[in-house]
Amino acid sequence: MCRWFAYISPEEPCLLSDVLITPANSISKQCSEHxxxxxxxxxxxxxxDHSSDAxxxxxxxxxxxxxxxxxxxxxxxxxxxxxxxxxRPALYKSQSPPINxxxxxxxxxxxxxxxxxxxxxxxxxxxxxxxxSHPFVFGRHVFMHNGVVSGFSMIRREMTDLLSFxxxxxVFGSTDSEHxxxxxxxxxxxxxxxxxxxxxxxxxxxxxxxxxTLVQIMELQKRLRGSKRTPSSLNFCTTDGTKMVAVRFxxxxxxxxxxxxxxxxxxxTLNGKYPGHPDSKDLxxxxxxxxxxxxxxxxxxxxxxxxxxxEKEWHLIxxxxxxxxxxxxxxxxVPILYDEALNAENPGP
Numbered sequence: 001m002c003r004w005f006a007y008i009s010p011e012e013p014c015l016l017s018d019v020l021i022t023p024a025n026s027i028s029k030q031c032s033e034h035x036x037x038x039x040x041x042x043x044x045x046x047x048x049d050h051s052s053d054a055x056x057x058x059x060x061x062x063x064x065x066x067x068x069x070x071x072x073x074x075x076x077x078x079x080x081x082x083x084x085x086x087x088r089p090a091l092y093k094s095q096s097p098p099i100n101x102x103x104x105x106x107x108x109x110x111x112x113x114x115x116x117x118x119x120x121x122x123x124x125x126x127x128x129x130x131x132x133s134h135p136f137v138f139g140r141h142v143f144m145h146n147g148v149v150s151g152f153s154m155i156r157r158e159m160t161d162l163l164s165f166x167x168x169x170x171v172f173g174s175t176d177s178e179h180x181x182x183x184x185x186x187x188x189x190x191x192x193x194x195x196x197x198x199x200x201x202x203x204x205x206x207x208x209x210x211x212x213t214l215v216q217i218m219e220l221q222k223r224l225r226g227s228k229r230t231p232s233s234l235n236f237c238t239t240d241g242t243k244m245v246a247v248r249f250x251x252x253x254x255x256x257x258x259x260x261x262x263x264x265x266x267x268x269t270l271n272g273k274y275p276g277h278p279d280s281k282d283l284x285x286x287x288x289x290x291x292x293x294x295x296x297x298x299x300x301x302x303x304x305x306x307x308x309x310x311e312k313e314w315h316l317i318x319x320x321x322x323x324x325x326x327x328x329x330x331x332x333x334v335p336i337l338y339d340e341a342l343n344a345e346n347p348g349p
Contacts, residue, residue, distance in 0.1 A: 012297030067133030139197025147233030230348030
């Protein structure tokens with residue numbers, strides 16, 4: 001499956017290269033290498049193709065070479081346009097792997113932000129093209145996905161019937177993920193037009209819209225595919241630049257979703273201003289501006305894989321749970337409530 005990374009803070013910006021390029025297990029390197037504490041023993045994560053756990057291998061070991069995308073929030077628009085308030089996302093997408101993309105590297109080395117989404121794609125069958133790369137932007141809202149909507153081609157037509165007109169028109173690619181993003185925005189805005197995409201919504205409304213999206217997808221699969229349906233992996237994440245909702249979800253009784261972790265500490269280790277080093281607790285950042293006693297601002301990282309090698313900095317999100325982050329940076333992990341009759345009985349990818 002794909003890999004994604006999200007950072008948000010009410011007060012502490014990050015340099016994109018610090019979080020997306022510099023670490024040995026940054027998302028730039030996760031095109032072909034993996035680190036999955038809590039799922040596989042240490043030192044075996046990068047040998048997934050020989051793992052005895054076929055399910056973990058299936059959902060986490062694919063090469064992620066089918067597209068790159070980064071969305072970061074900036075106050076530039078609100079600084080120059082009177083009616084715009086709050087941060088807005090800038091977006092960069094490419095078909096190139098990040099390690100070979102000089103534009104990506106230049107942007108990262110010269111951009112700081114308090115909120116960023118980054119995504120590397122492993123296609124689940126749709127065309128490899130720039131518009132199919134995540135994240136997907138709807139006004140001030142951004143959405144990305146790791147996983148697959150099972151049997152998407154068989155539910156796609158009915159799924160589009162659930163979309164608002166403007167959300168449907170904002171789907172430029174052919175992926176299951178972008179259609180899920182449009183469905184989420186339809187639910188969040190209650191089918192209002194695209195002017196509603198510039199608004200912010202309460203965190204509980206974002207979580208409700210996300211849960212509603214999961215349920216609608218499963219209901220379509222059950223109605224249209226019946227007993228032939230297989231489970232979907234739906235690791236969704238969305239933000240408006242100040243709040244964030246992420247889910248780790250798979251509708252099967254026994255099978256686990258793709259990996260998803262969060263941290264309230266790793267931002268200090270990643271931040272080049274501070275003396276820590278993402279690749280080892282024994283390494284010191286000699287270029288640090290601040291000392292050991294300097295406090296870093298509240299922040300949250302949510303990622304398919306940890307980007308530092310200190311396991312104590314990371315928490316594995318429970319399966320079929322959501323992590324919410326409010327405007328103050330307070331994190332809450334909650335179960336996703338749904339009718340378990342919507343679970344698929346057959347195994348799936």
